[in-house]
Amino acid sequence: MTKITLITGASRGLGRNTALSIARHGADVILTYQSRAEDAHAVVAEIEGMGRKAVALQLDTGDVATFAPFAERLRSALHQTWGRETFEHLVNNAGHGDYAPIAQTTEAQFDRLVDVHFKGVFFLTQALLPLIADGGRIVNISSGLTRFAVPGWAAYAAAKGAIEVLTVYMAKELGSRGIAVNTVAPGAIETDFLGGAVRDTPEVNKLFADMTALGRVGVADDIGPMIASLLSEDNRWVNAQRIEVSGGQSI
Numbered sequence: 001m002t003k004i005t006l007i008t009g010a011s012r013g014l015g016r017n018t019a020l021s022i023a024r025h026g027a028d029v030i031l032t033y034q035s036r037a038e039d040a041h042a043v044v045a046e047i048e049g050m051g052r053k054a055v056a057l058q059l060d061t062g063d064v065a066t067f068a069p070f071a072e073r074l075r076s077a078l079h080q081t082w083g084r085e086t087f088e089h090l091v092n093n094a095g096h097g098d099y100a101p102i103a104q105t106t107e108a109q110f111d112r113l114v115d116v117h118f119k120g121v122f123f124l125t126q127a128l129l130p131l132i133a134d135g136g137r138i139v140n141i142s143s144g145l146t147r148f149a150v151p152g153w154a155a156y157a158a159a160k161g162a163i164e165v166l167t168v169y170m171a172k173e174l175g176s177r178g179i180a181v182n183t184v185a186p187g188a189i190e191t192d193f194l195g196g197a198v199r200d201t202p203e204v205n206k207l208f209a210d211m212t213a214l215g216r217v218g219v220a221d222d223i224g225p226m227i228a229s230l231l232s233e234d235n236r237w238v239n240a241q242r243i244e245v246s247g248g249q250s251i
Contacts, residue, residue: 002053004087005231006030006074008061008124009094011040013191014141017224018091023047023054025228030077030087032059032094055081061094062115067127074131086133089231092121092140092163097193099152110155117159122166135178137231140167142242144187148250160185164242171240180239184227187246189218213248222247 005022009015010031019029020043029047033040033056040056047054055077059070078084095117098109121140132138142164145157163183170181188208190199197204198217208217226245229235 002082003027003089003231004030004078004082004084005089005091006032006087006128007091007093008032008059009034011036011043011056013193014186014189014220014223015091015093016043017220018093018227019043019054019224020046021224021228022089022231023050023052025232026052027089027231028053028082030055030057030074032057032061034058034060034094053081059094061092061120061124062112064115064119064123067124070124071127071131074128078131086131086136088133088136090125090128090132090136090138091227091231092125092138094120095141097153097156100155101152102154105155113155113159114162117156118162118166121163125170129174132179138167138170138174138179138181139227139230140164140170140181140183142167142183142185144185144244144246144249146185146242147244167242168240175239180236182230182238182240183242184223184230185242185244185246186223187212187218187244187249189220189223191220208249211250212246213251216247218245218247 005027007015007019010019011033019031023029044054044056057073098113100109140163142160145153146161146164167181167183188198205217223245
């Protein structure tokens with residue numbers, strides 16, 4: 001039976017690359033987007049061009065009140081597109097960056113980071129547990145910034161650190177259902193994250209490249225295929241792990 005992966009925030013960046021990588025591995029994809037409907041449907045079309053099935057659903061991963069209705073829309077999409085009641089893999093990818101030193105971080109910035117990167121992941125996963133098949137997988141996206149400190153990222157990194165702890169507890173509590181849960185922590189990546197700072201600013205790109213053992217910053221193609229591989233049967237015994245994918249940044 002074809003496996004189905006739900007990826008949040010997959011209209012662009014790492015989420016988009018992950019969706020395409022998973023489709024290339026022979027799975028079908030449900031992707032969510034917050035506001036970029038056109039981009040999301042372009043990803044769907046690209047996946048369908050590979051001969052796979054895909055559906056795009058709107059979701060604000062920072063708005064817990066929308067999760068129950070989203071679960072119902074997801075249930076309907078599963079039934080209509082696949083004739084199924086469950087999906088196998090959840091990738092909690094959606095997120096944003098907000099750079100500010102501790103002394104200048106506002107409560108609004110802090111709350112939005114926590115809502116999207118921690119609270120949203122917790123309660124979205126909770127809402128979707130009845131739809132995740134036994135023996136499935138969950139991948140939570142963290143950051144290299146939980147291991148090494150770069151000033152200006154305290155709130156963001158703290159929220160990601162919470163996700164890493166949550167991953168271990170998810171693995172423990174969901175193990176009885178055969179569901180494996182892991183964290184993937186990318187290093188600096190050339191995407192439009194934080195306005196494309198790493199991709200488009202040469203001095204920022206060089207700064208992180210010089211910190212990295214392999215001598216460059218990452219690209220989306222360094223991350224998406226790794227997540228697709230982690231979801232394959234080749235990695236079925238990997239559980240409760242933080243896997244950093246950074247090319248050896250700050251070692």
